[in-house]
Amino acid sequence: MHNQTLLQFIKSHPIGASLTRDESEPYSFLKLVAKEYKAHSIVSRQGEVDTRIFIVQSGWACLQRGLQNGDRQIIDTPLRGDIIGVRAVDGPSIATLSAISDLSLFEIPRRALASATLLHRPLGNMLTRAIARQNSILTEHLMNTGRRNAMSRTAHFLLEMEERLSAYGLASGGRYECPLTQQELADILGLTPVHVNRTLGELRKLEMISFKAGWVEVLSRKKLVALAGFDKEYLRLM
Amino acid sequence: MHNQTLLQFIKSHPIGASLTRDESEPYSFLKLVAKEYKAHSIVSRQGEVDTRIFIVQSGWACLQRGLQNGDRQIIDTPLRGDIIGVRAVDGPSIATLSAISDLSLFEIPRRALASATLLHRPLGNMLTRAIARQNSILTEHLMNTGRRNAMSRTAHFLLEMEERLSAYGLASGGRYECPLTQQELADILGLTPVHVNRTLGELRKLEMISFKAGWVEVLSRKKLVALAGFDKEYLRLM
DNA sequence: ACTTTTCGTTAACATAGGTTAACTTACCAA
DNA sequence: TTGGTAAGTTAACCTATGTTAACGAAAAGT
Incomplete structure (x- = not known):
């Protein structure tokens, strides 16, 4: 899998399914192969100019922004299939992109992608959908930090991750x-580690979800969904 | 101004300045005129299907999402020039769009815009930039609710509004x-009204900013910017 | 002009979540 | 295998923000 080209990857993408004609061949970046990053390494730094766009092939990425x-x-934890870094403005990045786990990323020069999308209908479409989805995810994240308490916030996030991973059979x-x-x-x-610990313990005690040794397990989806007010509509891909 | 067409409006848009050739003429929606909404009226409801995309001509809009x-x-308060509702998925809206003040909106069928952007380079470019900017705004909003306290959160928001309005000479x-x-x-x-009141009073007492009778006034930009950790880079249009 | 909401203001009190710190457990590198 | 660092856990205590409620001042409707 790890010498798969971008084109092959896109063909297997839930959004990109329509991209199967060979009209997609002329763009050289489609022949790219993903680049590997070690866990905890930094891909791109907040404040530095970076004209790449990234697509996650595997692993957990981390898009974060620091305060003075x-x-x-952490803005988002991009997963398989997610597109990162569509800023469309030449200027310093607003966030740092790093690897939480070992990570493999397709890296595309912004200009190449931009011109390709203008000529190639399905590709442009796919990109627009991807950005719009990122927008929905961000919005829901904002709901979390703005208006949900620690318990339902945590529950909501863990359910979102499950749903996003499921799209690729990773849950x-x-x-x-x-x-x-x-x-x-x-x-x-938007909590402290101590309080996250309390909250996770509580969720476990209520037999809703457990998170131990790097694995999350939903114990009672019904209770969890009710607590979180989770509705996966916002994650819909097509 | 209020029988200006969309084309005329776009030509005056900071992002859309390049759209001056008459190649932009063939799209009928560019001849559209804005629709007026009374203050407090609802434009589009969360949960209902709406295939329009909106561009604010004047007034304050409100994009909000309710919990059970x-x-x-409130996700955002779109202002003059902002583009709303680019979901790119046919399905129930994720948020309610309403009018805070009297509001005038250009309304474009999503499909018409999507196909136009594919054929028309500057238009597609403009749209991509607009979405990317919405993304930056959302990200900063998330920083606010996630990691800033009431004082700097409030300061940050009021500075953002000033900056966004300034782009059109509205501040x-x-x-x-x-x-x-x-x-x-x-x-x-993401606060309570009571606490907003306290915070606003405090900001006034510290001679940083005042908000009274529908007008905001920056009293000490220096103190305010320091308190908020405000850096307008994320709002850059071009 | 009068009445009715809505909005802003303030105070007293309550609590979710933050802070600090100590200890334990898991992981990693030599 | 061992020692060291990072991660998880728990407890005691603290504070920023939430809650409730009362009142005055604007707006808005008749």
Whole structure:
């Protein structure tokens, strides 16, 4: 799988299914192969100019933004199939992109992609859909930090991850591998690690979900969905 | 101004300046005229299917999403020039769009715009940039609710509004008209109205910013920018 | 002009979540 | 295998923000 070209990957993408004609061949970046990053390495730094667009082939990425006081907020944890870095403005990046687990990324020069999408209908379409979806995910994240308490916020996030991983068969039976530390979870949820720990313990005690040794397991989807007010509509791909 | 066509409006748009050739003429929606909405009226409801895309000509819009428990989060307050509703998926809307002040909106069928952007380079470009900017705004909003306290959160938001309005000359000398109630401000910032009131009072007492009778006035930009950690880079249009 | 909402303001009190710190457990590198 | 660092856990205590409620001042409707 890890010498698969971008074209092959896109063909297997839930959004990109329509991209099967050989009209898609002329773009050289489609022959690209993913680049590998070690866990905890940094791909692109906040404040530096970077004209690449990334597509996750495998692993957990981390898109984060730091504040002056040293605090940080994790904007998203892009997973397989997610597109990152569509800023469309030449200027310093607004966030840092790093690898949480070992990560493999397709890297496409922004200009190449931009001109290709203008000429190639399905590709442009796919990109627009992907950005729009990122927008929905961000919106729901904002709902979480703005208006949900620690319990339902955490529950909501863990359900979202399950749903997003499921699209690629990376979660099954309510179980999935999750390399996040409680510190990272805290920076996603806008909480402290200590409180994340309390919350996770509580969720476990209520037999809703457990998160141990790098694995998440949904124990009672019904209770969890009710607590989180989770509705997966916002994650729809097509 | 209020029988201006969409084409005329786009030509005056900071992003859309390049759209001056008459190749832009063939699309009938460019001849559209904005539709007027009264303050507090609802344009599009969360959960209902709506295939329009909106561009704000004037006024303050409100994009919000409700939770089961009755709480709501305001995602954004789109202003002149902002593009709303690019979901790119046929399905129920994720948020409600309403008018805070009197509002005038260009309304474009999603399909018409999508096909036009594929054929017309500058238009597609403009749209991509607009979405990417919405993304930056959302990201910064998430920073606010996730990692800033009430004071800097409020300061940050009020500075953002000033910057966004300035792009159209709708703010000058640090002063701008702002029709938001404290309740609405609370739903933007993820606070309670009571606490917004305290915070606003505090900011006033510290001679940083005042918000009274529908007008915001920056009293000390320096102190305010420091408190908020405000860097307008994320709002850059070109 | 009068009445009725809505909005802003303030105070007293309550609590979810933050802070610090100590300890344990798991992981990693030599 | 072992020692060291990073991660998870728990407890005691603290504080920023939420809650409720009362009142005055604007707006809005008749």
